[in-house]
Structure formats: C-alpha cells, structure tokens
Amino acid sequence: MKKLILLGVVLIASLLLLEYFQTKNHQSLFSYGKIQGKVKSPLVNEASGIAASIRNPGMIWTHNDSGGQPRVFLMDEHGKHHGTYYLRNGINRDWEDMATGPGPDPDKNYLYIAETGSNYGQYPYFHIFRVEEPLAGDTANVTAIVDWLTFTYPDGTNDSECLLVDPLTKDFYIFTKKEPNVAVYRYPYPQPKKDSETLIKLGTIPFSHVVGGDISADGSEILLKTYDKILYWKRKEGESIWEALQRKATRLPYIPEPQGEAICWKKDGSGFYTLSEETTGYEAHLYFYKRNNIE
Template identity: 25%
Template sequence: MIVCFNGNSFIMKLHMQLVVLITGWASICFAAPSFHDETLVAHMDNLRVSEASGLAASRKHRGVLYTHNDADKPEPFVYAINATNAAIISTLRLFPAENHDWEDIAVGPCGDRSCIYVGDSSSHKLYRVEEPDYIHSDQILTDVLAVHTDWSHQFDTLMIDRHGNAYVVRSHIDQDRLIGRLSRDAWNNSHTVQIETFQLPHLHHLHSSDPKSGDISADGTQLLLLTEEQVYYWKVHNDDVIGTLRHNSPTVLPTKTHGVVEGICWDQAGVNYYEIAESYHTGPPLLIFNRR
C-alpha cells in the first residue's frame, strides 16, 4: 500500500510538535525551585548579636555565614558564624569603619578576590574588605575600603552580582521603590560617587520598611528579595540584574511567618537559603529553607 501526504502539512505538524516539545522542556528547565518551610538551625549568642541585620555566606570558607548588628548596637563588627549550629566562630573588626546603621551585608568578587561588603544606610556608605584567610579566632580586618555615595534614600538591602557590582534597594517608603547600582570600578574614588538609579515595578504586600534584605547567588543566576510577608525569587536572565527585576515577574517563596526577619542569603552553592531574625529576649534565630 502506498501512503501519500501533503509535504507542507506534514512539515507544519512536525514543526508544531517540536515547538510543544521544546516549550515543555524549557518550562521544566527554567521552573522556579520549590523549598520547604523554615527549619530552625539554632539561636545565636544574644549577648554579642542582639540586633542581627543582614546575612551573607562566605565564598572562601564552607559552612560559614556573616552577620552584624544594626544601629541599635552600632559596633563595626562582622560576626562569622557556623551555619550548622549558629555558633560565633570569630568577631571581625572592620578598620577603618563606623557602624552608623549597618543594614545589610553581602559577599562577592572584588577583582580576583572574594570580599565582604557592608551597607550603612545612615551614612550612605558602602564598605568592602577582603575575606580573611582564616576565621578560627577574633581579628581585625584592615585595608577596608569605603565609598560614599550620592544615594540619599534609606535602604535595607545590599546585593553583589558575580562581577562585583553593588545594588541597593530603597526602603521606608510606600511608593517609588528604587534600585541603585554601583559599578565595581567605583571603589577607587575618594569623592562622592553617583549610583545609577532605576524604577522597580510594583511588588505586592510590601510594607514601608520593605525590602529588608536580598542576595544574589554566587553564580549570578538567582536573586532573592526578603519582605515582611514573603520572599521574592527571580531567575536572572542574560546576566542582567536590573533588566530581570524590571521586566520579569517573581516567584513567591516561603519565609518565617512571625518575628522581625532582617537578613537572607543563599548558601555557598546557591541551593538552599538562610534567614536571620532580630531577637530581644533570646538569641537571634538562624533558619534554613531547604530545596525540595
């Protein structure tokens, strides 16, 4: 038996099948990840860290996180903590640096090195210092660089992309949510530097103090913004943080449902994420959200 078919019709059907196949594959590959609700790691030492604000994962030391106190306990100290039990491993004194109102911390590249970045919302300064080679004892980190910016808005969020560019997000306002970008090349300036500013689209359920923290994964492909009610997640497209935030809808991830959560970060591998909350009676709780 001879089977005949229309060539154009056959090609069109084959094309449509391929489109469906490829589209389905893409939706699987680029679907947002799913996470379990929070698991308490442990409470930190309340005597040293009682106003935890900001969280970041070390790139040099596996299983180490960094945090600090905010303006209610204005010490220029970064605390290196064990990610498995929240114990303080080391107190890192940043010098020269002042804590007027440190609100967030991040870790990212600085040339071919890995650096700790701290954002001071009150003085409109960003600090940067190389991660120490060891953290098994308290120490002073010298050679801290500071850049004074023209960003006149309050911010609680500092993020560093995989190239070393810094991002701050305006908070303590109901509308006009802005994000600013500081080039990685700005750190050699001794004068006030300009932050490139962009308008962010509307995000649902924001309180005036939101967002409270944020982080970009080490490989630059995933971004988190922490708010009082939820966590927003973006898959960074084409290595473009600003474009992704402005033109792509986020996915909502779980967050701690009570208490004042002030810091969020990816783990070193960008698989799970951590949160830390302020605490007035017990030590600040360190929480982990494990990927399903």
C-alpha cells in the same frame, strides 16, 4: 462610619489583588524553613544582615544594626559563634545589609557591608565598606584596611536596607525601603575609593519594605525579602539584574519572624538562610530553606 469601613475593605482587597498580580506562588521550589540553631553569641542581638562566607566554607557572617562597634561576627550553620572581627578603620553609623563576592583583586574574596540606613532622612551620603574576607581562626581579629565606597542618590536622601553584589559584573544594586514601590539603583563597577559616586536610578519595583536580599554565587538567582514575604527571580543568561526584576516575582514559602531582615543564599545553591533580630521574648534563630529536587 459604614462608608469608611467599606472603603477600608475595598482598599485591603485592592492591595491583595495587586500583590496577586505582582507575584506568583511556587511552594514546590523550596521547602519551608527549618531551625538550624539559635544564634549563640550574646554580642549578636540586632542582626540586620547575613552573608555566606566564601573563604570559610559552611560559615555565615552577620552584623548588628546601627550604633554599635564596627565589627562582624562569624558563625556556623547552627548558630555557633566562631569569631568577632573588627573593621580597622570602619564605623557603624547604621549598617543594614552585607554580602560576599568578588572585587578588584581576582585572587581574593571580599566582604561588603552596607552603611545605608537613614530612618529619618538625616544623612546626605552613604558607604559600602569593602574588605578582604577574614579567615576563621585569625587570632588578630582585626581586618585589613577597609575601602570606603561613598555614594549619594541622584534624587536626594533615601533609607535602604538591601544590598546586592552581582558576582558576574561586580556592580552593586541598592533598594530603598519605605515607598509603596521601592526604587532600585545601580552602583557600577569599579566603585571609586576616593571620590563620592552618584548612583544610577533604574526605576521602581511594585513592592514595599524591602529589607534584605542576595544573589546566588553563580549570579543566576535573586532573592529579595520584605517583612512578610520572600521574592524570587530566575535570571536568564546575558540578562542584567534590573532586566530580571522586570518579570513577575515568584513568592517562596516563608515562616514569619518578629523582625526578620536578613537573608542569604547558601553558597552551593542548595537553599537559603534567614535570620531575625532578637526581640522581647524571642531569641534569634537561623532558618534554612532547602531547595526541592524537582524532576
């Protein structure tokens, strides 16, 4: 028994030491999160992704996890509900993340929804739904026809909860979830609407349980979220997302949430938001982490 306890202590210490060499703490970049408000729509009870709106400044999109209707919700920066929008020809098998960004029409802004969950490895193919971003106050509350961007993995099925849309190249980056070192895949632009595409595997990064992420509007900063930490990379000019991820991550301040899977940048770059799913005894609150002004 003593040997087992000692082995457990050594294992935990090794994991902590490994994480120390994988990340560097830098609490001066951003302040700890402050609650902006409670998510007030009773329809939002399993928020799995958030994305700052481009078309509706100061607004934030969110969606529920698997098995619900194909719909997205618009709220303000204090959690007040501003509309429910249905994807006309979409489905919600297992939605896990979302993003806003550019797309095929340079005069339009797009909303991307990642149907990438596969908890038991049961799905052979996956989708990114792309739709022109709805306008707040649209009484129709139904989006335009959704583009189904279908893909498979080159190495079998995977469970993923993180989608990044690169605003500079329009490429997608998809991260697996459960492995000790999660895999990173690229879905290059232009993504075909009719045929399934096989993703390009780029490699792995030394983190597990990546459940969300986002790229800043100017493409220069990357956030990834696990259940207990937020990771940050600064992207150099001319560098790809994958190249940036090869450097050591900076670990940012984080207030743990019971089921925190959602993160997004504020579009002006002044900070970022996180949001948790509701759990027993916990109401979902929107947190904002403000960027510190460092001379």
